[in-house]
Amino acid sequence: MTSTGIIDARDALREVMAVLAEIPAAGDEVEAVDRISLLESIKAACAAGQAADTLRLQELRSAAEAERGVPIERRCRGLSAEVALARRVSGNAGGRHLGFARAMGEMPNTFARLREGSLSEWRATILVRETGYLQVEDRRVIDHALCADAATLDGVGDRALEALAKQLAYQRDPQAVVDRNASAPKDRRVSMRPKPDAMVQLSALLPMKAGIAAYAALKQHADALVGDGDRSHTQIMADTLVERLTGKARAEDLPVAVDVVVSADVLLADSSAAAEVPGYGPIPADTARDLITDALDADALVTLRRLFAAPDSGALVAMESKARIFPSGLRRFITRRDISCRFPYCDAPIVEIDHAHPHHDGGATDALNGLGECRTHNRQKESFGWQVTTAIDDDGTHDALIRTPTGHEHRSRAPARDTDEAA
Structure with missing residues (x-):
């Protein structure tokens, strides 16, 4: 209760969580299905509540910055990072959530369906994404056509929903769709994500014709070779991709530098603690030793660089520089x-x-005051009201305390390294 006797919304939400946590298991199958459906609606209503509070946060922040004389084009910088921390998601996801909340202010029917739980957050996101490039009045026409009546989208799948939104967008503003398609190729890119079992997923976002042509070429080559040897169709396609991109018959033949952070005990096979490949993640000790052995067997250049770590936590110890720019060794x-x-x-x-x-405020160029960041978070934390302090914990681990403009604190510890030896 507040001093005025009004229930704090935060307390009410905590009570809802407590009630949900104490609900016993369903008594029969019918109740189980009904509860699954109701819980899905509650999730959607919660998403609507988050969107409403995100819009309110933006309104309050914008007003406060206007009062301080912040130019309109600089207001609410860093807000997406605060939303991301509050929702416990990445900075990119925080930006999407902020954009979603802003869109809900322009799409009242979609927002209403989300609030009542008949439209999920993901399906609302599809509508936001497929109308985001239109004028507000066109966006609201599509919003009304698809979401004024909750029954309109009953039984409609996600792909069909996306197609409906695209069709209506083209009817409202064909030129906007043409312009969007024309500008999309600028977003083409290749990315890599770590996958389990020492694998990676190499992905390419390409213009439609280029992507289809590339896939068709790989498939056609695999079709001609399948049955010739013990490789499957998909394995041949994967191998052919590597061969054609690199000009090498095997990926192992590529002159690629792979950094492996490994303890001396693991290197000498006296420990089974995990090693680390920067940009990929932990790998088993045997895999790390195999990588190094294969490189040596192939007469590749293998260099050893010593990094010293705290004995208990495995945290890397400090280095420092008097320069403003972090020198290459300290950056590494x-x-x-x-x-x-x-x-x-x-x-x-x-x-x-x-x-x-x-x-510029006296911060040192050393490992204690240095933080590795993505470009987005580095820019956003420079906004007014952000503060980051660092320390070394008792176990030698680097610790950063991030304080947002609202005074909320979030702690970040450098990843721990496994220092346990094999039994």
């Missing part, structure tokens, strides 16, 4: 220590090494 050290962006819930690769306490 911080990158190995932090592995990925140090903002909580952000798995993005490290792009920039930044001073936690700003250099």
Whole structure:
């Protein structure tokens, strides 16, 4: 209760969580299905509540910054990072959630269906994505056509919903659709994500004709070879992709540098603790030794660089420099220590090494004050009201305390390294 006797909304939400946690198991199959459906509706209503509070946060922040004289084009910078931390997601996801909330202010029927639980957050996101490039009045016409009546989308699958939104968008503004398709190729890219079992997923976002042509070429080659040997159709396609991209018959023949952070005990086979490949993640000790052995057997250049770690936690120890710019050795050290962006819930690769306490305010250029960050979070934490302090814990682990403009605190510890030896 507040001093005025009104129930704090936060207390009410905590009570809802407590009630949900104490509900006993369903008595029969019918009740189980009904409850699954109701819980899905509750999730949607919660998403609507988050969107409403995100819009309110933006309104309050914008008003406060206007009062401080912040130019309109600079207002609410860093807000998506705050939303991301509050929702325990990456910075990119925080930006999407902020954009989603803003869209709900322009799509009242979609927002209403989300509030009542008849439209999921993901399906609402599809509508936001497929109308985001239109004028507001056109967006609202589509919003009314698809969501004014909750029954309109009953039984409609996600792909069909996307197709409906695209069709209506083209009817409202054909030129906007043409312009969108024409500008899309600028977003073409290749990316890599770590996968289990020492595998990676290499992905390419390509213009439609180029992507179809590339896949068709791989498939046609595999069709001609399937049955010739013990490789499957999909394995042949994967091998052919590597061969055609690199000009080598085997991926093992490529002159690629792979950094492996490994303890001396693991290197000498006296421990089974995990090693680390920066940009990929932990790998088994045997895999790390195999990588090094294969490189030596192939007469590849193998260099050894010593990094010293605290004995208890395995945390890498400090280095420092008097320069403002982090020199290459110190940058490499911080990158190995932090592995990925140090903002909580952000798995993005490290792009920039930044001073936690700003250099212009006396912050040192050393490992204690240095943080590995993605470009987005490095920019956003420079906004008004953000503060980052660093320390070394008793076990030698680097610790960062991130304080947002609202005073909320989020702690980030450098990833621990496995120092246990084999039994």
